[in-house]
Amino acid sequence: MRMSKEAAAASKVRIIEVASRLLRERGIEATSIADVMAAAGMTHGGFYKHFQSKDELVTAALDAAFASHVERFDRRREENGTQAALDAYVDEYLSPEHVTHAGFGCPVAALGADAGRSSAVVSSAFSRGTEDIIERYVRSAPAGSDVTTSRRAAIRRLAAMVGAVVIARGVGPGALSGEVLAAVSEMENFPLVPRPSRTS
Amino acid sequence: MRMSKEAAAASKVRIIEVASRLLRERGIEATSIADVMAAAGMTHGGFYKHFQSKDELVTAALDAAFASHVERFDRRREENGTQAALDAYVDEYLSPEHVTHAGFGCPVAALGADAGRSSAVVSSAFSRGTEDIIERYVRSAPAGSDVTTSRRAAIRRLAAMVGAVVIARGVGPGALSGEVLAAVSEMENFPLVPRPSRTS
DNA sequence: ACATTTAGATGATCGGTGACATCCTAGCAA
DNA sequence: TTGCTAGGATGTCACCGATCATCTAAATGT
Numbered sequence: 001m002r003m004s005k006e007a008a009a010a011s012k013v014r015i016i017e018v019a020s021r022l023l024r025e026r027g028i029e030a031t032s033i034a035d036v037m038a039a040a041g042m043t044h045g046g047f048y049k050h051f052q053s054k055d056e057l058v059t060a061a062l063d064a065a066f067a068s069h070v071e072r073f074d075r076r077r078e079e080n081g082t083q084a085a086l087d088a089y090v091d092e093y094l095s096p097e098h099v100t101h102a103g104f105g106c107p108v109a110a111l112g113a114d115a116g117r118s119s120a121v122v123s124s125a126f127s128r129g130t131e132d133i134i135e136r137y138v139r140s141a142p143a144g145s146d147v148t149t150s151r152r153a154a155i156r157r158l159a160a161m162v163g164a165v166v167i168a169r170g171v172g173p174g175a176l177s178g179e180v181l182a183a184v185s186e187m188e189n190f191p192l193v194p195r196p197s198r199t200s
Numbered sequence: 201m202r203m204s205k206e207a208a209a210a211s212k213v214r215i216i217e218v219a220s221r222l223l224r225e226r227g228i229e230a231t232s233i234a235d236v237m238a239a240a241g242m243t244h245g246g247f248y249k250h251f252q253s254k255d256e257l258v259t260a261a262l263d264a265a266f267a268s269h270v271e272r273f274d275r276r277r278e279e280n281g282t283q284a285a286l287d288a289y290v291d292e293y294l295s296p297e298h299v300t301h302a303g304f305g306c307p308v309a310a311l312g313a314d315a316g317r318s319s320a321v322v323s324s325a326f327s328r329g330t331e332d333i334i335e336r337y338v339r340s341a342p343a344g345s346d347v348t349t350s351r352r353a354a355i356r357r358l359a360a361m362v363g364a365v366v367i368a369r370g371v372g373p374g375a376l377s378g379e380v381l382a383a384v385s386e387m388e389n390f391p392l393v394p395r396p397s398r399t400s
Numbered sequence: 401a402c403a404t405t406t407a408g409a410t411g412a413t414c415g416g417t418g419a420c421a422t423c424c425t426a427g428c429a430a
Numbered sequence: 431t432t433g434c435t436a437g438g439a440t441g442t443c444a445c446c447g448a449t450c451a452t453c454t455a456a457a458t459g460t
Contacts, residue, residue: 053420
């Protein structure tokens with residue numbers, strides 16, 4: 001049965017939203033188009049009226065996941081200020097809820113490994129999104145900070161948090177999982193104590 | 201045709217070695233048994249004479265990957281001392297070669313996300329291996345260090361390195377990839393500047 | 401030494417499922 | 431009224447994990 005233009009557009013949005021969640025939960029390879037369409041309340045037959053390929057859906061879903069992730073941060077910064085938004089971001093990121101609910105969590109931690117194995121379009125969507133997150137973090141640096149220094153500190157912190165969540169998810173529920181989250185929570189915000197650079 | 205006991209055992213070892221590499225390169229879901237057997241120079245039919253299921257192979261391959269990873273560190277420590285082994289480990293970990301050659305790299309960075317989505321046996325194999333890596337790192341702490349402090353610092357460093365490699369792989373070749381590796385390379389070895397702990 | 405047993409490897413096959421394509425139909429839009 | 435199109439039903443082809451009959455040579459018992 002045919003739907004109105006608005007309803008059709010809403011369908012596409014719903015497909016992307018559902019895909020954005022399922023992909024983060026199950027991974028790219030393990031998520032089928034039929035799964036996504038069924039979760040969106042449709043059969044898989046109509047999928048290709050909205051997207052040309054699975055890759056196109058994955059790219060759209062990745063963009064949506066990064067967008068909602070970043071918007072959440074921006075909204076909190078407007079409401080509660082930069083420092084509060086930053087603290088809330090870190091606390092949420094390193095929470096057990098984030099570890100167990102990958103479907104609504106950071107796309108970097110959930111799909112980083114998958115993105116590296118995917119096609120160039122997916123990988124570049126991932127790259128854009130990651131850059132967006134880093135930028136939000138850099139802008140949260142104390143006023144008058146050196147941009148290069150702030151950026152490196154931001155990357156360092158993001159890397160530590162991504163690694164913590166990946167490890168916590170990988171080891172499954174248990175003591176080690178919480179220990180990892182706690183250890184990274186103790187990390188200082190903007191350190192820069194250089195160690196001798198790589199020689200090779 | 202039937203082979204000798206030694207040849208059969210060698211076949212099993214070869215299957216595990218190949219699987220250990222392919223799984224890290226392509227991910228668990230994207231690696232088929234036929235792929236592994238073909239890369240090991242056999243057809244897929246004989247697989248079940250060696251393993252009862254794919255999960256059993258994945259577990260064995262994970263154990264092997266962690267073992268070779270840890271043995272490499274131990275060997276270097278015996279030959280060149282703890283500090284040199286530690287430096288070499290970090291340098292190698294954060295090298296572009298590690299990013300592009302996931303098949304021979306750290307199983308935590310390559311399969312962390314996949315392990316979290318897999319069965320309990322796979323997840324626990326991943327957990328054991330991760331704990332082994334952390335232990336090696338803790339033992340490399342300066343003599344007289346507080347064990348808890350050292351362990352948290354070790355976890356923090358491992359998390360940062362895992363995150364760096366995951367991000368570098370996800371964003372694909374480009375400036376950001378190298379930037380991430382460089383930023384984490386500048387991380388100090390054993391910091392412990394506590395920030396206010398999570399409130400929620 | 402030799403017959404019997406056993407086990408590694410093969411290739412075909414099975415049920416299930418993947419991505420993707422092709423019609424059909426129902427109803428909005430011109 | 432009628433063309434257009436979202437989405438449902440169905441089909442194709444490839445591949446997945448797993449099983450099987452079959453072959454063959456190593457292992458084993460006498």
